Amino acid sequence: MKIKGKLTFKSDRVDELVNIIANSLAPDNVPDMETLITGDCITVGFEGDKVGTILSSVDDYLMNAKIAYDLLLQKY
Numbered sequence: 001m002k003i004k005g006k007l008t009f010k011s012d013r014v015d016e017l018v019n020i021i022a023n024s025l026a027p028d029n030v031p032d033m034e035t036l037i038t039g040d041c042i043t044v045g046f047e048g049d050k051v052g053t054i055l056s057s058v059d060d061y062l063m064n065a066k067i068a069y070d071l072l073l074q075k076y
Contacts, residue, residue, distance in 0.1 A: 002047050005054050007061065009042040018042050021068045025061065033057065 011018045022042040026035045032047040044061060048054045 002049065003051060003054055005046045005058065007044045007046075007058065009044075009065075010040055012040065017069065017072050020072060021065050024068055025064055028064070030057065033061075 009018050009022070019037060019042065022035050022037060022044070029035060029044075034045040036043045036045070046054050046057050046061075048057065
């Protein structure tokens with residue numbers, strides 16, 4: 001059985017910050033992850049066989065997104 005989950009990021013500054021973060025993290029996506037950019041939202045889908053695997057992937061993604069966000073705030 002596959003377990004699915006998703007994170008959705010929404011911002012009025014999607015073009016400036018969220019879009020940059022999502023595009024910069026997308027190359028690190030594992031095969032069962034998908035990043036979709038639509039309008040003012042970024043959705044990252046996760047899929048796996050175990051809850052622990054999904055939680056680890058989400059944790060890693062959020063940690064990397066936070067680092068990228070903090071770096072971008074210094075620039076913008």
